[in-house]
Amino acid sequence: QSALTQPPSASGSPGQSVTFSCTGTSDDVGGYGFVSWYQQFPGTAPKLLIYEVDKRPSGVPDRFSGSKSGNTASLTVSGLQTEDEANYYCASYAGRNNLVFGGGTLLTVL
Amino acid sequence: VQLVESGGGVVQPATSLRLSCAASGFTFRTSAMHWVRQAPGKGLEWLAVISYDGVHKYYADSERGRVTISRDNSKNTLYLQLNSLRTDDTAVYYCATRTFGYAAEYWGQGTLVTVSS
Numbered sequence: 001q002s003a004l005t006q007p008p009s010a011s012g013s014p015g016q017s018v019t020f021s022c023t024g025t026s027d028d029v030g031g032y033g034f035v036s037w038y039q040q041f042p043g044t045a046p047k048l049l050i051y052e053v054d055k056r057p058s059g060v061p062d063r064f065s066g067s068k069s070g071n072t073a074s075l076t077v078s079g080l081q082t083e084d085e086a087n088y089y090c091a092s093y094a095g096r097n098n099l100v101f102g103g104g105t106l107l108t109v110l
Numbered sequence: 111v112q113l114v115e116s117g118g119g120v121v122q123p124a125t126s127l128r129l130s131c132a133a134s135g136f137t138f139r140t141s142a143m144h145w146v147r148q149a150p151g152k153g154l155e156w157l158a159v160i161s162y163d164g165v166h167k168y169y170a171d172s173e174r175g176r177v178t179i180s181r182d183n184s185k186n187t188l189y190l191q192l193n194s195l196r197t198d199d200t201a202v203y204y205c206a207t208r209t210f211g212y213a214a215e216y217w218g219q220g221t222l223v224t225v226s227s
Contacts, residue, residue, distance in 0.1 A: 003153070036213035038154070045204055045217040046146075046154065052211035089154050093212040097168035099144070099156040 004029065004090055004102035011108040012080045020105045022073040022090030028100055030071035034093035037066055037075045040104075041086045049088075050075060077107070085109045111135045111216040113205050118221030125195055131188040131205030131218055139163075139183040142208035145190045147201040148220075155201075158190065159208060195225045 005023040012018035022029065022037075029035055035053045038046035048057055050066035053073065063078045073092070077084055090102040117129040131143070145157040158169045158179040167179050178191040188205050202222050206214035 034211035034213070036211060038214070040154075045219055046214070047217070048209070048213055048215050051209060051213035051215075055210070057209075057215065091154070091156070091213070097159060097166075098170060099159070099212050099214075101146075101154040101156055104153040 002100070004092060004100055006088075006090060006102035006105045008103070009106045009108065011110055012077075013110050014080050014082060016080050017076060017078045018080060018107065019074050019076045020088050020090070020107075022075070022092075022102050024071050024073075024092055024094075024100070026071060028092040028094040029068065029073050031095065032093045033068070035066065035068055035073040036091045037064075037073075038089045038091070039084075039086050040089065046089065080109050082109050111207070113207070113216060113218030115203060115205055115218045115221035118203065118223045120224045120226060121195055122227055123196055123225055126191065126193045127195060127223060129190040129192070129203050129221055129223070131190075133186045133188065133205075136207070136216075138186040143179075143181065143188045144206045144208050144214050145177075145179060145188075146204045146206060146214060146217075148204070149198070149201040152201075157203075159212075160188070192223070195223075197225050199223060200225050 037050040040046040054066040089104045094100040160179045180189045202220040204220045206217045209215035
């Protein structure tokens with residue numbers, strides 16, 4: 001299975017909103033409602049932000065929201081804060097009990 | 111929830127290694143588990159998943175045949191056997207709990223495997 005496609009970088013100013021894209025195929029993102037998003041700071045383990053496209057685990061601020069249209073999933077971070085500067089990865093169920101990740105997007109908060 | 115990986119280190123190419131993931135703070139025996147790795151400076155790569163009872167095991171196509179996932183529910187421990195190690199297996203290896211939608215919910219801190227001669 002091929003990795004999902006994410007832009008390598010994104011940026012925004014404090015208080016703004018930024019949206020990350022995650023493009024797959026009908027075999028993964030488009031075929032299932034099982035997209036998840038992760039936040040990772042350098043040197044630390046990833047943290048689950050979104051699962052099943054748009055659900056937030058307990059404790060994740062509602063500034064983080066997910067959506068999907070066709071073969072592309074999106075993560076929107078509203079009210080950007082400097083502490084949101086991190087890498088963001090998407091993942092999708094890809095059938096046959098496989099999971100596939102995207103290459104990640106590095107968010108810079110200017 | 112606490113997941114603690116161990117067993118990493120510096121190993122030579124073509125050798126084998128078994129990683130462990132000790133779980134606590136939740137009911138391990140009812141949780142499916144993932145292994146995910148991350149090469150230095152690179153993204154996340156899913157490796158394998160195992161059902162709560164260890165009966166069902168699934169692997170990434172790229173690693174099938176070289177890695178084996180297993181668990182011992184009596185010891186609250188997950189394992190990953192890595193065989194025929196190559197330099198491009200150098201990575202931090204994470205275990206994680208599997209939640210709804212196949213997502214990885216809780217993650218360990220990772221264990222670094224360095225394959226080098």
